[in-house]
Amino acid sequence: MSDPLEAGPLESGPEVADDTRPPHAGPLSQISAALVALAVGVAGAIGSVALGLGRMTQPGPGLWPFAISVVIVVLSAVLVVTGRKLEDTERFSKASLLTAAGLVTLILLAWLLPLIGFEIPSLLLVFVWLRWLGRESWRTSIVVSVLTVAAFYLLFVVLLQVPLPRLI
Structure with a gap:
């Protein structure tokens, strides 16, 4: 009886997945998606400040939403800069x-x-x-x-x- 682990090389995941993925939408879509996320992050930060950030010893209700919004803004800004080179956006389908x-x-x-x-x-x-x-x-x-x-x-x-x- 043969060992199934020695049956030979398996197909790699990315090549199989590429056949079923929709085509790449292009750099404009990548940048646009990053800008939308950036706007959401900025709106979240503004809303969080309106809730009140409080102090480090007594955090206000807006502190955690503000922290998350800042992370969204930073990551979105990175995507705006690097987005033209990425190919992970998909066309609308x-x-x-x-x-x-x-x-x-x-x-x-x-x-x-x-x-x-x-x-x-x-x-x-x-x-x-x-x-x-x-x-x-x-x-x-x-x-x-x-x-x-x-x-x-x-x-x-x-x-x-x-x-x-x-x-x-």
């Missing part, structure tokens, strides 16, 4: 619509959260992501959605007593 759908559902979650609490929007978000974005079965999508929201409810509302907007 049908798969890009899934990412857009995910973003739209997150925006809907943020909009609905203060209006009707976190339970229903979170349940719908997890369900939509599993069923339509992840192509899971109806049963799996329903069960995992309910269990996920129940776990978050127990963790944040019951155990940590975080004041989330909620129906229950």
Whole structure:
């Protein structure tokens, strides 16, 4: 009986993956994506300062969002400078619509959260992501959605007593 480890060289990952990847979008797309991320980082930093940074001994609510925003700004600036040489952006395709759908559902979650609490929007978000974005079965999508929201409810509302907007 032969040893499967000695069967010969395996195909390398990148060559196989290149056949299925959409074509490279080009340096303009790379720079544009970096500029969008840079704008998001700057907006986050401005919003964080408005929340209040506090002091090192007594951090304010905006300190961590500010720190993360600064990291986003720095990394985005690096991408703006080096982006022309990179080839990891992909042209928009049908798969890009899934990412857009995910973003739209997150925006809907943020909009609905203060209006009707976190339970229903979170349940719908997890369900939509599993069923339509992840192509899971109806049963799996329903069960995992309910269990996920129940776990978050127990963790944040019951155990940590975080004041989330909620129906229950």
